[in-house]
Amino acid sequence: MKEVFERNPGRRYIMFGGKGGLGKTTFSAATAYWLAAQGKKVLVFSVDPQASLTDIFQKDIFGKGPVKIMENLWAQEIDADSHIRAYQEEIRKKIRDMYGLPAVPEEIESYIQAASAEPAMEESAIFDAVVDVVVKGDYDYYIYDLVPLGHALYYLSMAKVYDEWINKVTKLREDMREYEEMVSRLKREKISEQDEILQELLYIKNRINTSAGILTDKTKTAFFFVVVPEAMIIDDTQKAAKMFAQFDVPVAGYVVNRVIPRELLSQNIPEYLRRRIAMQDEHLAEVHKVFDDQVMALVPEMERDVTGLPMIEKLADVMFA
Ligand SMILES: Nc1ncnc2c1ncn2[C@@H]1O[C@H](COP(=O)(O)OP(=O)(O)OP(=O)(O)O)[C@@H](O)[C@H]1O
Numbered sequence: 118m119k120e121v122f123e124r125n126p127g128r129r130y131i132m133f134g135g136k137g138g139l140g141k142t143t144f145s146a147a148t149a150y151w152l153a154a155q156g157k158k159v160l161v162f163s164v165d166p167q168a169s170l171t172d173i174f175q176k177d178i179f180g181k182g183p184v185k186i187m188e189n190l191w192a193q194e195i196d197a198d199s200h201i202r203a204y205q206e207e208i209r210k211k212i213r214d215m216y217g218l219p220a221v222p223e224e225i226e227s228y229i230q231a232a233s234a235e236p237a238m239e240e241s242a243i244f245d246a247v248v249d250v251v252v253k254g255d256y257d258y259y260i261y262d263l264v265p266l267g268h269a270l271y272y273l274s275m276a277k278v279y280d281e282w283i284n285k286v287t288k289l290r291e292d293m294r295e296y297e298e299m300v301s302r303l304k305r306e307k308i309s310e311q312d313e314i315l316q317e318l319l320y321i322k323n324r325i326n327t328s329a330g331i332l333t334d335k336t337k338t339a340f341f342f343v344v345v346p347e348a349m350i351i352d353d354t355q356k357a358a359k360m361f362a363q364f365d366v367p368v369a370g371y372v373v374n375r376v377i378p379r380e381l382l383s384q385n386i387p388e389y390l391r392r393r394i395a396m397q398d399e400h401l402a403e404v405h406k407v408f409d410d411q412v413m414a415l416v417p418e419m420e421r422d423v424t425g426l427p428m429i430e431k432l433a434d435v436m437f438a
């Protein structure tokens with residue numbers, strides 16, 4: 118892993134993907150820790166309401182913006198719900214301002230509610246929050262702690278989802294012309310030539326293209342799959358890798374977690390553990406066969422769960438040895 122990072126200094130957007138509970142958050146934190154220790158300014162962030170960064174850093178960071186963890190290292194857990202509420206309020210305010218109304222008319226309010234019920238709306242709000250974090254460019258490295266695979270794929274296809282949502286809003290915009298004309302007739306005003314909402318949509322579209330460009334750019338982004346030495350996981354990961362390839366996600370390698378330390382074999386250990394190690398050997402051989410030179414590190418099963426900086430450091434020392 119050390120080599121991978123040293124050889125590709127331009128890759129500043131790092132993601133760990135994989136099935137639930139394999140170690141995405143653990144590896145995100147360890148990578149963030151290691152980079153920060155190298156003197157890089159790092160932000161590790163998530164939109165996961167499960168608040169896993171809060172657990173691993175043992176610090177309440179949910180919805181608090183970037184929270185400093187140590188020298189050079191910040192962590193952030195984005196509160197997606199509050200972003201959705203803020204987004205709705207912004208739409209209401211724009212409508213009020215634009216038409217000089219004291220309140221949003223009921224019919225339009227129901228449009229806003231309907232749009233919010235769209236799953237795409239929630240995803241858009243989350244995506245928008247992530248884009249916000251990333252385009253600011255205050256950090257040397259951005260580490261995006263992803264939700265489990267299925268969901269991650271969903272986020273990564275977000276540019277497409279967002280596009281669809283924008284098309285819906287554009288349709289909404291056309292429907293609203295009716296109201297606009299009615300209001301301006303009442304106020305005896307001419308409809309303003311410049312369509313502010315349309316401008317806004319074009320601005321959003323531009324942001325999407327920029328961030329989708331970053332996400333799929335091999336020179337800027339590295340996506341690592343987390344796997345463990347188990348038959349089912351190896352299978353599922355291969356399938357997922359194929360899907361990710363369809364979204365042009367630049368897969369930078371595979372990191373194997375929970376490898377039982379082989380030093381144990383020279384000690385007096387129970388037969389049970391010997392068998393577990395033998396079983397892992399088989400699966401590890403398979404991992405090397407299918408992922409080949411894309412296997413970037415083997416990370417040991419630690420003596421306890423990985424929470425708190427001393428444990429993160431211990432794991433990072435092995436991962437980036
Ligand atoms: N190498 C390891 N040794 C010991 N414990 C580990 C190791 N890797 C991960 N764990 C523990 O396993 C649990 C799951 O890890 P983690 O939260 O990183 O997985 P995740 O992939 O982020 O899960 P989710 O899909 O729920 O986000 C945590 O309690 C973590 O401390």
Ligand SMILES: [Mg+2]
Nearest residue numbers: 141142169263
């Ligand atoms: Mg996690």
